[in-house]
Amino acid sequence: MGTELPDQFPTTAGWRAFPRYPDAAIEALDPRFEKYWIMQSAVERLYTGCRWSEGPVWFGDGRFLLWSDIPNNRILKWEEETGAVSVYRKPSDYANGNTRDAQGRLVTCEHGARRGTRTEHEGNITILMDSWQGKRLNSPNDVVVKSDGSVWFSDPPFGILGHYEGHLADAELGQNVYRIDGETGEASIIADDVLGPNGLCFSPDEQILYIVESRGVPHRKILAYDVTASGREISNKRVLIDAGPGTPDGMRCDVDGNLWCGWG
Template sequence: MAIMTPYQIDDERFEALTLLNVELEVLFDGCRWAEGPVWFADAGHLVWSDIPNNRMMRHIPDVGTSVFRQGSNFSNGNTRDRQGRLMSCEHGTRRVTRTEIDGSITVIADMFEGKRLNSPNDLVVRSDGSIWFTDPTYGIMGDYEGSKAEPEQPVRGVYRVDGQSGDIRRVVDDFLQPNGLAFSPDESVLYVADSGASHTHGAPTHIRRFRVEGETLKDDGVFCVIDVGVPDGIRVDTAGNLWSSAADGVHCFAQDGTRLGKILVPQVVANLCFGGPRRNRLFITATRSLYAIYVGARGL
């Protein structure tokens, strides 16, 4: 089953990032809220979260889709570390974990200053081994994507965990609901989405830009604004373009913040990642479904 993809071209530069004669493919349709895709190049498969169903799914191209982990602690965002291990944000346990090669689970972070985290949402690993993650309150707002609870942290922050010592520090504390995050190709910039408008009318629907200064961040202001829905998961390609989820599909922005265009998707998009042998296949988690489309860009 496939749907012809309509592109919205806002800037002629987007034409080089799209391909003719490709379709937006539906790879799986059976989730309640699909999130957190991560591509495993060495294994040739994609893993993603189906949060309300408390499971993680796996798709193997040309083979099919199956359950990767039932009882995922309501996992949301996923990534890989520099050793190829699965890293996950879990709403149910309010923690960040690493799945070791033998399948055992290591807790990376679940507390800050003696109090439980809210509900870690998304994460990224830098080349120095440090782990950066966002901690909004979505997983404790009700019993659908986690367990209802009162937040213990006074803010909804962005955190950095030292890859060697395990020390954790809060690097940003002024978000309404920090969500997806991604580094620029040279890792000098960290982009962070604020999805607070999902539950607060009139709140910003922007992605902010921060300069990385050692173990800290310097606020560089608003990078771009999503005009339909809110920004959730984000990714950056090798040329530095930023690709963001939105209510009407995937929005692509140049390094100067100009929106280049959109890939329109018939469901609300939560997250995305690049994958495939050449990293030029965009996997998209959108509400109930997993989509994919080949693009004229390569993921980091």
């Protein structure tokens, strides 16, 4: 029997002939993981050809995935039904982190324009924030939207350190994590003590905010903060995970409170 791939399964969709289950590429290091392991599934490569992929965000209502290819200055789109990959936005202003708000709109961190934006349903782009007290942001990195509509994002300087993932520039602000109020649009600094703030997410009840400290000494860390009763501030900083030689980056929390982290 031949092993040629049928036309309806393009190689860019990551289709593999004769998959075997369970996939040997998946290993449960802790028995608590096994309840989340779908044994009749396999690791698939959806696409190749990116220089550096970040910020995946799933549109379940449209059955497609968007993600950022930062150095190539584009956002790509993968369609579940066909496996086709196309350019969603180019130039993307060196987009990095992406998420959706409660209205299903795309919220994006842009290194190149040094701002956070929202893509409206009609396709036009709204600038959420590009400066703080008259000074330009560094290079917004990752973003999460709380149930009250507030937008929380990290702002390290990675996108202004050279021309590979943004534009070389001097930092005008410290490395902060910001909150944009969902009703008034008013911005505030909610953390200024994180070395290289990167990925961030909330626990399911939104009482804990997790932040990746990507320039932590001597190792990267995942920090945890309590969200105050008002939902506008955080307190009680603590180290949840010392990553050792690992490199956690983007992350999300599932309905059971587990953190799923991109980990180099």
